[in-house]
Amino acid sequence: MILLLTGTPGTGKTLVGKVLSDRLGLELLEISDLVRKWKCYLDVEDDTYIVDIECLSKHLKGRDDYILVGHLSHLLELDADWVIVLRTNPKELEERLKSRRYPEDKIRDNLESEALGICSYEAREIYGEKVFEVDTSGKRPEEVVSEILDVIWGRRKGYYGIDYLEEYYGGEGNAPVREDYPTHGPPDLSPHPSSRSHIHGHRI
Ligand SMILES: Nc1ncnc2c1ncn2[C@@H]1O[C@H](COP(=O)(O)OP(=O)(O)OP(=O)(O)O)[C@@H](O)[C@H]1O
């Protein structure tokens, strides 16, 4: 089984991934480790890697039985069985990112990405019906893992469509139009160095 665990930074992928890999007996692979190990990057700036998605996909081809963790995991072309997108209410996400001492602009970028549902949107474009969202807000990591297991074992219908836009921007029409956010067609999978967003710039 191949499971991709994605979501905006701070949604709990690493924490949840560890528990999930124990429960499922699957190897846990972190994109950030693989990028360094296999030198799958196009550039490095101040300890930030511009990830070479194709390189990662090539290295993982033919491999089975793992959980791939990272906010870019859904962009790899793999024979995945499940794509789980962790979602978190932007208010709660803000607290988590603040306690990680992220700089203010990075926090704002990530909150915007979460409010716009960028990971989910991109994952859905690529992996369609294999994509399920799990809301982590107000839940302990173990509860999040139980929900993921329920989806996988068919005890719970998968869910897609969590929307924090109104809550974050306070009503329709207030959300900014993001030029780097695709409104139709497949997402642009090439690195986007001009973007501020860590998600869209394929940065880790
Ligand atoms: N369900 C949860 N409830 C409360 N706190 C959580 C939960 N999940 C994660 N956290 C906390 O949020 C922070 C981020 O978690 P984690 O590192 O697992 O996120 P991540 O999605 O892997 O982030 P990144 O993409 O930056 O690697 C940690 O401090 C963690 O303890």
Ligand SMILES: [Mg+2]
């Ligand atoms: Mg992590």
